[in-house]
Amino acid sequence: MTATALEHRPTSPGRSALALVLFLLIAYAVAAFGSLSTIANVDGWYAEAEKASWSPPNQLFGPVWTVLYALMSIAAWLVWRRRDRPGARAALALYVAQLVLNAVWTPVFFGAYPALGPAALWIAAAIIVALDVAVLLTMLRFRPIDRRAAWLLVPYWAWVLFATTLNVAAAVLNS
Numbered sequence: 001m002t003a004t005a006l007e008h009r010p011t012s013p014g015r016s017a018l019a020l021v022l023f024l025l026i027a028y029a030v031a032a033f034g035s036l037s038t039i040a041n042v043d044g045w046y047a048e049a050e051k052a053s054w055s056p057p058n059q060l061f062g063p064v065w066t067v068l069y070a071l072m073s074i075a076a077w078l079v080w081r082r083r084d085r086p087g088a089r090a091a092l093a094l095y096v097a098q099l100v101l102n103a104v105w106t107p108v109f110f111g112a113y114p115a116l117g118p119a120a121l122w123i124a125a126a127i128i129v130a131l132d133v134a135v136l137l138t139m140l141r142f143r144p145i146d147r148r149a150a151w152l153l154v155p156y157w158a159w160v161l162f163a164t165t166l167n168v169a170a171a172v173l174n175s
Helices: 003-007 013-042 058-081 088-111 118-142 147-152 154-173
Strands: none
Touching: 013 058, 013 088, 058 088, 058 118, 058 147, 058 154, 088 118, 088 154, 118 147, 118 154, 147 154
């Protein structure tokens, strides 16, 4: 069988389930990586920092991100299941790129502040704006492959846009 024929073979239910588990594990690994810098600093410098008046309580972030990472994983999995469609690999590459930006933002925002001060918040703002764009582009690339996947990213994009306002407010208020 040729490589092309292998690419178009249907995925077995077991392999598909394993892929979903892997997408979830990768997303939650990003979450765990981010929590390393958050845990050490959310009750430290961040507790004393000036925040936007619309900033939600810290206890809200964990549950929201738990749901968002699950939705992101399912969206990527839906596209992965249709990876033989034109543009699917590029869409998944964009998904990985936004996931990397997501992973980098938290340690910069929370972890770099003690060393860099307000400059860390401005660097984080640049990263999160890039993340906003990357998530939008991922949604647009997912849409022709699987509309459900694109829609599953909408709450994530909305939350990241909201987080952008919080990040920029923190940078302005603490400079």
